[in-house]
Structures are given as C-alpha cells and as structure tokens.
Amino acid sequence: MHLMYVCNQGLEYEYKAVNLLKGEQFSEEFSKLNPMGYVPALVDDDVVIADSFAIILYLEDKYPQHPLLPQDLQKKAVNLQAANIVSSSIQPLQNLDVLKYIEEKVNFDEKFVWVKYHIGKGFTALEKLLEGYSGKYATGNEVYLV
Ligand SMILES: N[C@@H](CCC(=O)N[C@@H](CS)C(=O)NCC(=O)O)C(=O)O
Structure with missing residues (x-):
C-alpha cells in the first residue's frame, strides 16, 4: 500500500495507492492493515507494518546489503x-x-x-x-x- 522504498534496492514490489482525500484510508480493506487510518503500510507476506519508521527499520534489518542508515x-x-x-x-x-x-x-x-x-x-x-x-x-x- 503506499510503499515508499527506493527502487534502486532491486526489490520487486506492488504499489497500491490510497487516496486520502477520498477517505480510502478508512476503507474496510485498509483498516485491517492500519486501524489508525494512516498510510503507509507494508505487507510482506504475513508481515504487516503500518508505520513508515517501523517499515524502514524492518527493511534495514531484512536487506542489510543496502543500508538506509549510515555507518558514521x-x-x-x-x-x-x-x-x-x-x-x-x-x-x-x-x-x-x-x-x-x-x-x-x-x-x-x-x-x-x-x-x-x-x-x-x-x-x-x-x-x-x-x-x-x-x-x-x-x-x-x-x-x-x-
Ligand atoms: N506515524 C505514521 C503516520 C503517518 C501519517 O501521518 N500519514 C499521513 C499521510 S503522510 C496520513 O495517512 N494521513 C491520513 C489523514 O490525514 O487522514 C508514519 O510515520 O507512518
């Protein structure tokens, strides 16, 4: 859903936009991912993460070959x-x-x-x-x- 991840990481992903002005963040489908009604949400098989910071740290741990946090x-x-x-x-x-x-x-x-x-x-x-x-x-x- 509204997955913001840099494309040059080489990961395949499906992007699904959620139109906030149309209230799609409150749809039944999206509410199951994030009852708060905020984007983004990441669905990675059975893992659902609905917070950008948590998503980034998850990706950081899962794909350490392309760090998003500098060593310095x-x-x-x-x-x-x-x-x-x-x-x-x-x-x-x-x-x-x-x-x-x-x-x-x-x-x-x-x-x-x-x-x-x-x-x-x-x-x-x-x-x-x-x-x-x-x-x-x-x-x-x-x-x-x-
Ligand atoms: N803590 C969440 C908050 C995300 C957030 O505030 N998203 C905004 C858009 S960038 C949103 O979904 N707003 C929906 C609304 O205003 O109804 C995160 O960082 O992922």
Missing part, C-alpha cells in the same frame, strides 16, 4: 533526528483529522495558520540541521533514511 555515527544520528522532525513535529500536525478538528472547534481559516506555522517551523529546523551534510540528497550523495 554522527550522520546516522542526523538521519534519525531529521526523520523524527518530520514524523513527530511536522506530519502529525497536518493530518486531515487534526485540520478537521481545528476547523470545527476554532474556525475554517485557523487551520491554514496552524499548518503554515508548524510546517514552517519544522522545515526551518530541518534546513539548519542538514546544513553541512546535504549533497545530492538530504544527508549526502547517497540515499539514506531521509
């Missing part, structure tokens, strides 16, 4: 920190249910102010963090976790 400890920490900024301090604050809540409890326009503030804050922090590390990709010229 500082670079590894930067990757983990950047991933956590996105997954803890940006993404959850702009999910549809959060915006709907603000729209209903505060007002329609406040959700834009909210989203702009949190995305701006997160990306400003990311830019600072990645200064001095970025290359072709966020932390260098290799594809890593971020």
Whole structure:
C-alpha cells in the first residue's frame, strides 16, 4: 500500500495507492492493515507494518546489503533526528483529522495558520540541521533514511 522504498534496492514490489482525500484510508480493506487510518503500510507476506519508521527499520534489518542508515555515527544520528522532525513535529500536525478538528472547534481559516506555522517551523529546523551534510540528497550523495 503506499510503499515508499527506493527502487534502486532491486526489490520487486506492488504499489497500491490510497487516496486520502477520498477517505480510502478508512476503507474496510485498509483498516485491517492500519486501524489508525494512516498510510503507509507494508505487507510482506504475513508481515504487516503500518508505520513508515517501523517499515524502514524492518527493511534495514531484512536487506542489510543496502543500508538506509549510515555507518558514521554522527550522520546516522542526523538521519534519525531529521526523520523524527518530520514524523513527530511536522506530519502529525497536518493530518486531515487534526485540520478537521481545528476547523470545527476554532474556525475554517485557523487551520491554514496552524499548518503554515508548524510546517514552517519544522522545515526551518530541518534546513539548519542538514546544513553541512546535504549533497545530492538530504544527508549526502547517497540515499539514506531521509
Ligand atoms: N506515524 C505514521 C503516520 C503517518 C501519517 O501521518 N500519514 C499521513 C499521510 S503522510 C496520513 O495517512 N494521513 C491520513 C489523514 O490525514 O487522514 C508514519 O510515520 O507512518
């Protein structure tokens, strides 16, 4: 389902898109994979993982020949920190249910102010963090976790 994994790893996969605006994350089929109603989810035979960080760590362990975390400890920490900024301090604050809540409890326009503030804050922090590390990709010229 909404599997984000770098194609150059040579793994075969089937990609199934879930249209969030159509509410497909709440379908019976997807709810069985993730009752939280969030993408992505990975189905690997009988293994079902519905969290991007857990998916990446699973793939990291299963396919160690193409590490997604650098050996260098500082670079590894930067990757983990950047991933956590996105997954803890940006993404959850702009999910549809959060915006709907603000729209209903505060007002329609406040959700834009909210989203702009949190995305701006997160990306400003990311830019600072990645200064001095970025290359072709966020932390260098290799594809890593971020
Ligand atoms: N902790 C989860 C959260 C994933 C998440 O927030 N996904 C968003 C899209 S990137 C989502 O499914 N939103 C559905 C919604 O807003 O209803 C992860 O990192 O995989």
